[in-house]
Amino acid sequence: MTPGSNDPPDGGNWARELDELHSREALAENMGGDEKVRRQHDRGKLDVRRRIDLLLDAGSFHEIGKIAGTPTYDDEGNLVDLRASNFVFGRGRIDDRTVVVAADDFTVRGGAADASIITKQIAAEQMALELRLPLVRLIDGTGGGGSVKTLDSDPKKQSENSAGSYGRGARTYVPANPGWEHVVANLATVPVVALCLGPVAGLGAARAVSSHYSVMVKGLSQLFVAGPPVVNRLGLEEVDKESLGGSRIHTRNGAVDAEVGSEEEAFEHACRFLSYLPSSIHELPGRGPVTDDPERTDDSLLDVVPRDRRHVYRMRDIVESVFDQGSFFEIGARFGRSAITGLARLDGWPVAVLAGDPYHYGGGWTADASQKVVRFVDLAETFHLPVVHLVDNPGFVIGSEAERAATIRHGSRALAAVYQATVPWCSILVRKAFGVAGAAHSPAHRFQYRYAWPSGDWGSLPVEGG
Numbered sequence: 001m002t003p004g005s006n007d008p009p010d011g012g013n014w015a016r017e018l019d020e021l022h023s024r025e026a027l028a029e030n031m032g033g034d035e036k037v038r039r040q041h042d043r044g045k046l047d048v049r050r051r052i053d054l055l056l057d058a059g060s061f062h063e064i065g066k067i068a069g070t071p072t073y074d075d076e077g078n079l080v081d082l083r084a085s086n087f088v089f090g091r092g093r094i095d096d097r098t099v100v101v102a103a104d105d106f107t108v109r110g111g112a113a114d115a116s117i118i119t120k121q122i123a124a125e126q127m128a129l130e131l132r133l134p135l136v137r138l139i140d141g142t143g144g145g146g147s148v149k150t151l152d153s154d155p156k157k158q159s160e161n162s163a164g165s166y167g168r169g170a171r172t173y174v175p176a177n178p179g180w181e182h183v184v185a186n187l188a189t190v191p192v193v194a195l196c197l198g199p200v201a202g203l204g205a206a207r208a209v210s211s212h213y214s215v216m217v218k219g220l221s222q223l224f225v226a227g228p229p230v231v232n233r234l235g236l237e238e239v240d241k242e243s244l245g246g247s248r249i250h251t252r253n254g255a256v257d258a259e260v261g262s263e264e265e266a267f268e269h270a271c272r273f274l275s276y277l278p279s280s281i282h283e284l285p286g287r288g289p290v291t292d293d294p295e296r297t298d299d300s301l302l303d304v305v306p307r308d309r310r311h312v313y314r315m316r317d318i319v320e321s322v323f324d325q326g327s328f329f330e331i332g333a334r335f336g337r338s339a340i341t342g343l344a345r346l347d348g349w350p351v352a353v354l355a356g357d358p359y360h361y362g363g364g365w366t367a368d369a370s371q372k373v374v375r376f377v378d379l380a381e382t383f384h385l386p387v388v389h390l391v392d393n394p395g396f397v398i399g400s401e402a403e404r405a406a407t408i409r410h411g412s413r414a415l416a417a418v419y420q421a422t423v424p425w426c427s428i429l430v431r432k433a434f435g436v437a438g439a440a441h442s443p444a445h446r447f448q449y450r451y452a453w454p455s456g457d458w459g460s461l462p463v464e465g466g
C-alpha cells in the first residue's frame with residue numbers, strides 16, 4: 001500500500017499535530033490578549049467567554065471552530081501565538097434545552113470581520129436552521145466586512161489570501177451579505193434572540209434587529225447604521241454614541257424590544273423569552289410549570305374598569321390577574337404604547353397576549369401601535385401561540401399627525417395580520433371596540449372564542465363621534 005501524502009513523516013504518529021491543535025485551543029482562550037480583555041472589563045463589559053458562561057447552563061457549551069484564527073510560527077515551524085477569530089459559536093443548553101449561541105469578541109479587532117468570521121457566522125446560522133435549534137446572538141461590534149486597514153497591496157500576500165476572504169488583498173467588492181439567506185430563513189423557522197452588549201453598527205445592527213426579540217443594555221449598548229465618527233465627519237450633526245443610537249432611542253422607535261440595566265439582566269430576558277416558545281416551527285410550545293390554580297377568582301376584577309367611560313384604568317392589572325400569576329412577559333413596552341403585547345401562561349400553557357392601554361390615546365391604534373401588532377401577531381402565528389386579546393380599542397387615532405404618519409396604511413396591515421392568523425384566538429371585550437380598528441379584535445371569519453365583560457361597548461362609531 002503506497003503511503004498517502006498526509007501520512008506522518010517516517011511512519012510516526014500525529015502527536016505533534018495534535019499538540020498544536022491543543023495549543024491553538026488554549027491560545028484561543030486568551031481572546032484578544034490580556035491588555036484588550038482588561039480594556040473590555042474597564043468599559044464595564046464582560047468578555048465573550050464570560051458572557052457565554054452566564055447565559056448557558058453550567059458546563060454545557062460545546063464550541064465549534066475554536067482553533068480558527070491567524071497563527072504565528074517561529075523559524076522552526078513551531079506555533080508561538082494565535083490571534084483567535086473574533087466570533088465564538090457553538091451549542092449549549094438553556095434550562096436544559098439545546099440552543100445555538102453566536103457571540104462577537106470585541107477584544108479582537110472590535111468585533112469587525114476577519115478572514116474566518118464570515119464563514120463562522122454563516123455556520124452558526126446554518127446550524128440553528130438545519131438542526132432546528134433556537135439561536136441567541138451576543139452582538140458587540142460591527143460583525144461586518146472588516147476594515148480598509150486589512151487591504152494589502154503586496155502581490156505576494158495577495159496570492160496567499162483566500163479568494164473568499166472579504167476585504168483582504170488590494171481590492172474591494174460589490175456589497176453583499178454572504179449567508180444572509182440563512183438569517184432570513186431562521187426568522188421563519190426558529191426563535192432568534194439578539195442581545196446588544198456594546199456599540200453595534202452596520203451589519204451588526206442588521207443582525208440585531210433581524211430577530212424575534214432584541215435587548216439593549218442601558219448606557220452600555222448603542223445601535224446605529226454608522227457611528228458618530230462617520231456622522232460627525234460628514235458634517236451632518238454633532239453626536240455622541242448615546243444621542244445617536246442609545247437604548248432610549250431604539251426602545252421607543254420599535255427597533256429594539258427591551259432595555260435592561262445589566263448584561264446579566266439581558267441574559268435573564270433571553271432565557272425567559274425562549275421559555276414560552278418551541279425550539280422550532282416543527283414543534284408546539286411546551287407546557288410550563290403549573291403554579292396557579294385555574295379556578296382562582298379575583299374580586300379586584302369587579303371594579304377594575306370604572307363605570308364612567310371617561311375614566312381610565314390599568315389594563316396591566318387585568319393581565320396580571322387573568323393569566324397565571326407572575327407569568328406575563330411584556331415585549332416592546334416603550335413603543336406603540338396604546339397596544340400592550342407580551343407572552344404569558346394559562347394553566348401552564350404559553351399564550352400570546354394582546355391588549356389595549358387606555359392610558360395612551362384611550363387605547364386607539366397609532367401607526368406605531370399598528371406596526372407593533374403586526375410583528376407580534378406574526379410571532380404568534382409563526383410559533384403556534386394561541387392569542388388572547390383583551391380589547392379596548394376606540395379605533396384608529398385621528399387628526400393631521402395621524403394622517404402624516406400613514407396610520408390607515410399601517411392600521412390596515414395590522415388588520416390583515418389578524419385576519420391571516422390561523423392560531424386559536426380568544427377575544428374579551430373589556431371596553432371599547434369601534435370602527436375599522438375595532439374589527440381587528442379577532443379574525444371574525446373564523447371560529448373564535450369571543451366574550452364581553454359588562455363594561456363592553458362596541459359599534460361602528462362611538463355615539464360621541466357619530
